[in-house]
Amino acid sequence: MKHSLPDGLRELLAHAATAGHANWRTLLRPGDWLLLALAALLVAASYPLLWRGGTADRAIVKRDGQVVTELALNVARKYAVTGAIGTTLIEVQPGRARVVSDPGPRQYCVQQGWLTRANAVAICAPNHVTLQLAGRGGRNEAYDTLNY
Amino acid sequence: MTPSTIELPVTADDYRIARYAAAAIALTVAEAALPSPLPGIKPGLANIIVLVVLARYGWRDAAWVSLLRVVAGSLVIGQFLAPGFFLALSGALCSLAVLALAQHLPPRFFGPVSASVLAAFAHIGGQIALARVWLVPHDGVFYLVPLFATTALVFGAINGLVAARLLAISVDIPVAAPAAPKGAS
Numbered sequence: 001m002k003h004s005l006p007d008g009l010r011e012l013l014a015h016a017a018t019a020g021h022a023n024w025r026t027l028l029r030p031g032d033w034l035l036l037a038l039a040a041l042l043v044a045a046s047y048p049l050l051w052r053g054g055t056a057d058r059a060i061v062k063r064d065g066q067v068v069t070e071l072a073l074n075v076a077r078k079y080a081v082t083g084a085i086g087t088t089l090i091e092v093q094p095g096r097a098r099v100v101s102d103p104g105p106r107q108y109c110v111q112q113g114w115l116t117r118a119n120a121v122a123i124c125a126p127n128h129v130t131l132q133l134a135g136r137g138g139r140n141e142a143y144d145t146l147n148y
Numbered sequence: 149m150t151p152s153t154i155e156l157p158v159t160a161d162d163y164r165i166a167r168y169a170a171a172a173i174a175l176t177v178a179e180a181a182l183p184s185p186l187p188g189i190k191p192g193l194a195n196i197i198v199l200v201v202l203a204r205y206g207w208r209d210a211a212w213v214s215l216l217r218v219v220a221g222s223l224v225i226g227q228f229l230a231p232g233f234f235l236a237l238s239g240a241l242c243s244l245a246v247l248a249l250a251q252h253l254p255p256r257f258f259g260p261v262s263a264s265v266l267a268a269f270a271h272i273g274g275q276i277a278l279a280r281v282w283l284v285p286h287d288g289v290f291y292l293v294p295l296f297a298t299t300a301l302v303f304g305a306i307n308g309l310v311a312a313r314l315l316a317i318s319v320d321i322p323v324a325a326p327a328a329p330k331g332a333s
Contacts, residue, residue, distance in 0.1 A: 009167065009168060009171055009197075009200070011318075012200070012314050012317060012318050013314075015317040015318070016313065016314060016317055024309060024313075026316075027259065027260075027261065027309055027312035027313055027316060028259065028261055028309075028312075029256070029257050029258060029259040029261075029262075030257050031253065031254070031257030031258035031259075031262055032257075032258060032259050032261040032262045032308075034257075035258070035261075035262045035265060035266070036261070036265065036301075036305060039265055039269070039301050039304075040301060042297070043294065043297045043298050043301050046293055046294045046297050047294045050290055050291060050293050050294055051291070051294065
């Protein structure tokens with residue numbers, strides 16, 4: 001069995017087992033350090049670059065499927081929409097939006113609380129009003145809604 | 149009718165490549181048993197063998213070992229022609245392409261660790277590119293890039309250090325040009 005191992009590799013492993021612990025740092029050359037540092041920078045930069053895509057930058061309010069208004073998510077404000085059975089009050093704060101009050105009997109869209117991700121949606125069905133967040137670039141438009 | 153015998157001459161090169169490939173396949177199989185938090189995140193230990201072969205015998209041998217490892221390794225773990233096989237193949241081809249360039253880096257400044265990290269990034273690059281084009285045709289796959297890149301950096305550095313250590317030891321062992329053993333073992 002021993003003889004079926006590669007000659008070079010067998011010797012290598014035999015030596016590795018007996019050679020004791022070398023200083024790991026001697027195995028790295030100057031360029032290796034440079035490349036590792038560059039790679040670490042790139043990896044660190046990839047997190048904010050690629051994980052920002054899910055953030056929303058505007059809220060879209062619709063009544064009966066028709067867009068009533070688009071609110072930018074950078075200023076705090078409130079907006080009232082009159083729907084089929086009353087008035088739905090929507091609140092926008094930097095980076096998030098919610099339905100504050102709604103005349104619907106079960107209050108589902110109010111209880112959903114703050115929406116923060118792009119394509120998140122709160123539907124006040126009895127009042128025919130929806131609040132949806134949209135991200136930059138309008139990606140993921142093939143989906144009606146996404147849940148997190 | 150006389151039974152015809154086709155004899156393929158087996159050179160010392162063939163034996164050496166087969167042996168290194170066998171070592172790489174063994175590592176692939178051992179690694180397949182490790183639990184992984186996410187498909188695609190694994191140490192890639194077989195690449196240590198590829199790096200050693202690249203440094204000692206050149207790119208051609210490394211390419212043979214790497215591709216034999218992908219094909220035979222997937223046969224052993226039952227992944228041949230499954231999506232994972234094509235991802236591994238795409239990753240291996242990309243990393244071989246990068247290694248072909250990386251071996252021309254000045255050896256005074258760049259050692260096996262650089263080659264390993266570059267190859268690891270090429271590996272995930274190839275896999276994600278194929279996944280985006282074929283398996284998950286949606287930009288959502290790029291959401292995983294930071295995770296894959298982090299593991300590529302960590303495991304690329306570790307594998308490179310192991311390869312560098314094996315190569316540092318091998319300096320005093322002459323490059324083996326063993327006589328082919330009699331009979332298949």
